[in-house]
Amino acid sequence: MxxxxxxxxxxxxxxxxxxxxxxxxxxxxxxxxxxxxxxxxxxxxxxxxxxxxxxxxxxxxxxxxxxxxxxxxxxxxxxxxxxxxxxxxxxxxxxxxxxxxxxxxxxxxxPPAAVYGGTEAGTSRQEIAKRLRELTPQQLKVLSMMSQGLLNKQIAFELTVGEATVKAHVTAILKKLGVHSRTQAVIAARLLDMKTAE
The missing domain is CATH 3.40.50.2300 (Response regulator)
Structure with a gap:
């Protein structure tokens, strides 16, 4: 070291x-x-x-x-x-x-493998960036708020939408990023220092 x-x-x-x-x-x-x-x-x-x-x-x-x-x-x-x-x-x-x-x-x-786990241990930062680019602007906002530690209820309040809508966005984010938890999604975003345009 x-x-x-x-x-x-x-x-x-x-x-x-x-x-x-x-x-x-x-x-x-x-x-x-x-x-x-x-x-x-x-x-x-x-x-x-x-x-x-x-x-x-x-x-x-x-x-x-x-x-x-x-x-x-x-x-x-x-x-x-x-x-x-x-x-x-x-x-x-x-x-x-x-x-x-x-x-x-x-x-x-x-290490990229720590984000995606053993099934996709070869996943590169370029691949993570590609997957992030597949998110819609609203999904990027939700992911950004998840990165700040906000709960679904708080995100719903900030975006003036229903909590069910936020849950649907979170499910779509996890699917598009190929991860299984909010934590993995947040780590993927932080790895690339994700910036969300306001």
Missing amino acids: RHALTQSLPNVTIIDAASFDEAKVVVDRLGTADLVILDLNMPGMNGFTGLAAMRAAHPLVPVAMVSATTDETVMRRAIEFGAAGFIPKSAPLETIAEAIGQILEGQVWL
């Missing part, structure tokens, strides 16, 4: 921490950081509790998770808990560098 960072960011300053508590003390002392990288299995993490605690204490600091796991469910859960990315340790050096670069630019990064 250090090698990937120094290779992609020549003037980077890296501060190591041996545990979550130590990492939090460092960020608390600095007041901010361009990026915090947490290992899912580092001492003190307690699953995603550490991630949630870091996000609560420093909501403006992007947090990337790294782990030896390639479990797609775990990766998606990390994004749900506020991670800006999940980088498998087994990823090639150039992929790690690309992931860090995108996270620093404000995007969310996940």
Whole structure:
């Protein structure tokens, strides 16, 4: 990870921490950081509790998770808990560098397989973008509001439509994107930093 960072960011300053508590003390002392990288299995993490605690204490600091796991469910859960990315340790050096670069630019990064699961593990970002382009303007608005965490009832109120209409849009969005849950749809949108024209 250090090698990937120094290779992609020549003037980077890296501060190591041996545990979550130590990492939090460092960020608390600095007041901010361009990026915090947490290992899912580092001492003190307690699953995603550490991630949630870091996000609560420093909501403006992007947090990337790294782990030896390639479990797609775990990766998606990390994004749900506020991670800006999940980088498998087994990823090639150039992929790690690309992931860090995108996270620093404000995007969310996940291996495409983590969005679509094992049945479509080869799905590329280009394919995700193609599927997003198939959404109607109204479906894009609904997806954008889903990305903001709004419930169907809230989306219906914002768009002045019935809740049944929103449910129909959500069903169509999931079908067009080839995903099985709202979370997967939101991750697909965030992966491409989806912008919806107002």
